[in-house]
Amino acid sequence: MDRGSRAPVDYRRRSQSGHESMRWSKAFIPTLREDPADAEAISHKLLVRGGFIRQLAAGSYSMLPLGQRVRRKVSEVIRGEMDRIGGQQMHLPALHPAEIWQRSGRWYDIADDMFRLKDRKGTDHVLGMTHEEIFASLATELFSYRDLPQIWYQIQTKFRDEPRPKSGLLRVKEFTMKDSYTLDIDEPGLDSGFDKHREAYFRIFRRIGLDPVAVEASSGIMGDGESVEFMMRSPAGEDWIITCDGCDYRANVETATSALEDIADGESSGLERFPTPDLTTIKALAEAHPETAAADHQIKTLVYYVGEEPVLLLLRGDHELQEQKLKDRLRSEDVRPGQPDEIRELLGADPGSLGAVGVEGVRVLADLALQGRENMVTGANEDGWHYSGVDLERDANVGEWVDLRAVEDGETCAVCGATLSRWKGVEIGHIFKLGTKYSKAFEAFVQDEEGVSHPIIMGSYGIGVERAMAAVVEANNDESGIIWPVSVAPYEVVITVIRPDDEVTMAAADALYDELVEAGVEVLLDDRDERPGVKFADAELIGIPYRVTVGPRGVESGALELVERRGMEKSEAPLAEVSGELVEVITAARFGV
RNA sequence: CGGGACGUAGCGCAGCUUGGUAGCGCGCAGCGUUCGGGACGCUGAGGUCGCCGGUUCGAAUCCGGCCGUCCCGACCA
Incomplete structure (x- = not known):
């Protein structure tokens, strides 16, 4: 380093409190003017623009300083609530020998979603x-039963080879998950x-500024016990949720059901073949x-094919298949629609007949919606021909009557x-009743009072x-820009210095900074040599809940401007009272609602 | 995986149709003027035009292959 020509450190500009200043001029907060x-x-736009995250690859993001601070706070809220219900935190490996996944069977059940690799000896890992x-x-x-119950949890990195990462942090290949397990x-x-988890989850989500809706859900690969998802309304969401306007019925469409009105089938005329040239859609038919073949x-x-086995699925003409219901029913994830050539070979006709x-x-x-129906119309497995007067119970070998349809809006x-x-x-959280699948696989048994x-x-x-x-952020x-709740904000207060080159102003800002830091407030001091407009815009973009503006004008008049980010309501406070006021409002809000 | 789009400076983009060795805005560096809601002037730095190959005297531009990213459908915290 070049010692001789270096300018002396300006100690007047360093915080007097002994804490390291978080001066914006020294911080790595790469904000972007454009989306x-x-x-x-x-959330993707704002987190990138605000300098919280940067993408490394599809579904893989770096947490920049601001992002890491928020992430840490969210984790802390979760950790606190898990501890509160008696959770014991652990930290498990992210790298597992394949053997353990083979033992549960999921090595074979899970297809491409799992990252697999070999070590130098050629041993499989995930x-x-x-x-x-x-x-x-x-x-x-x-x-022993005396050892139970246990609640174990960790906050750990998970890896999923997502087929389609998207929407910034909402769907990624590497992420942190709080996963807990009750025994x-x-x-x-x-x-x-x-139930403890359900309550804890409501507290966690409300504390960090979300308004969760708990819905009945499908468990997918996790098991077949009861399962509840915590959903947050958002256009960026990927799940469809059905909720009742009149009662508390709430379910993911993957499991949702509804009541259907009866349909008059009319006089049964008996099975009859009739020509339907070029009529290959429900709508066209x-x-x-119109009188006989309404949808x-x-x-x-x-x-559909389940593995190698073809399956015929029958639905009412105006109903849509809900694929997850089929998977749950068949207890298989390996379910796919048949290819046109497979279908022709199987039934001798093309889709449409x-x-x-x-x-x-x-x-x-x-x-289920087809049960008891008669006088229906369906394809005859010959292109250009259909049957009328169909009574499924009589005319077809229906093996199982099951719920397969997707509930629509307004039912x-x-x-x-x-x-x-x-x-x-x-989907911001998901809780499952697993049962004994894993304990049996690993022989985790305990003895009861009787031995x-x-x-x-x-x-x-x-x-x-x-x-x-x-x-x-979505909410x-x-x-x-962003409006962080105090509970997870990267900083609680930003002091926007209007003329940092003005000694009196800067000294006042430093003093206020020290006062707040002493009081335990997390403060970001915007001492950058930027125009006020830039500073205001950045402060709003990154969403700091409270802003104090310190400029020559306010310092001279003795009253500083205080702005609450949510609502952008402005107030003035005497210079000497600013920190006291902030400490009060922030302390009250810090825990979250 | 199926369908669509895109890849040129840190960010946002033009140039490609009609080949001649790259440009705009923002940002960045220096100097000066400014300064309570994204200032201005002057000077300047910064680019393997995603990668590989082909056509051509010559390729950001034309052709082929590959890779990457985003969006729409099937999967999950």
Whole structure:
């Protein structure tokens, strides 16, 4: 380093409090004036523009200083609430030997979502996408009912080879998850741990500035017990949620049901073939034969493959298949629509003329809405021909009657009869009753009072930290930028210095800074040599909850301007009272609502 | 995986149709004037035009392949 010519350090500009100043001029906060071209979601745009995150690759983001501070605070809120319900924090490896996943079977059940790699010896490993296996193997060191219940958790990096990362932090390949696990000897214990988590999740989300809706959900690959998702309304959401306007029925469309009105089938005329040249859609057929083939009088026939096995799915003509329901019913994730050539080979016709009438040797699943219906219209498995007068019970080999259809907006609630609404939500948390799948696989058994062994009953509970952080932004922003709740704000106060080159002004700002820091407030001192407009705009963009403006004008008059980011309401306070006022309002808000 | 779009300076973009060795705005550096809501002047730095190959005297531009990123559909915290 060049010693001789270096200018002496200007000690007057350093904080007197002994704390290291967080001066904006020295901070790495790369704000952008324009929206990044590849961002769509509001949280994605604002987090990049505000200098919180930068993309490294698709679904892979660096947390810059501001982003890391928010992430840490979100984690802390979660940690506090987990501890409050008796959770014990651990930290497990992210790198797992394949063996442990083979033991639970998920090595084989999970297809491409899991990152797999080999070590130098050629041994298979995975990057953990969740940690049921590891916790279950630790649970083998529990032996007695006296050891239960346990709540174990960690806040750890998860890896998922997402087919389609998107929307900034909302869907990524590497993220931090708080995952907790309850270990109980019986169902009431599981219920209790589950309820504790439900309550804790509401507290967590409300504290960080979200308004969660708990909905009934499908468990997917996790198991088949009860499962509740915490959703936040947002256009950036990827799930459709059905909620009742009249009662508290709330469900993901993946499991949602509704009440259907009865449809008059009319006089049954008996099975009859009729020509339908060039009529290959439900709509076209309905228009050509409005009196007999209205959409809700047709049977929609879909060919799906479960692994190698073809399955015929029958739905009412105006209904849509909900694929997750099919997967849950079939207990398989390996479910896909048939290819045109496969379909032709199976049924002898192209999509548009398919039906289940007379089909032998193929598994047929029919939707509940078709049960008891007669006088329907369906394809005859010959291009250009359909059947009328179809009575499924009589004319087809329906193996199972199951719920397969997707509920639509405006349908009727099966519980109370009111109207159902459908809206988009971001999944910010998910809690599952796992049961004994993993404890059995890992032989995690405990003995009861009588000395009888029981597999431990597990529950599994997740919150995506960065996703929650993005959700907070989705829910808390305006045209100027982010509006962080105090509970997770990267800084609580920003002191905007209007003329940092003016010694008196800068000294006043430094003094205020010291006072606030002494009082334990997290302050960012904007001492940059920028025009006021730039500083105001940046402060609003990064969303600091409170701003104090310190300029020659205010210092001279003895009254400083105070602005609350939410609502942008301005007030004035005597210079000597500013810090006291801020400390009061911030202390009150810090814990979150 | 299927469909669509894009890839040129840190960011946002033009140039490509009609080949001649790269330009605009913002940002950045220096100097000066400014300074309570994204200032102005002057000077300047910064680019393997995603990668590989082909056509051509000559390729950001034409052709082929690959890679990457985003968006729309099927998956999950």
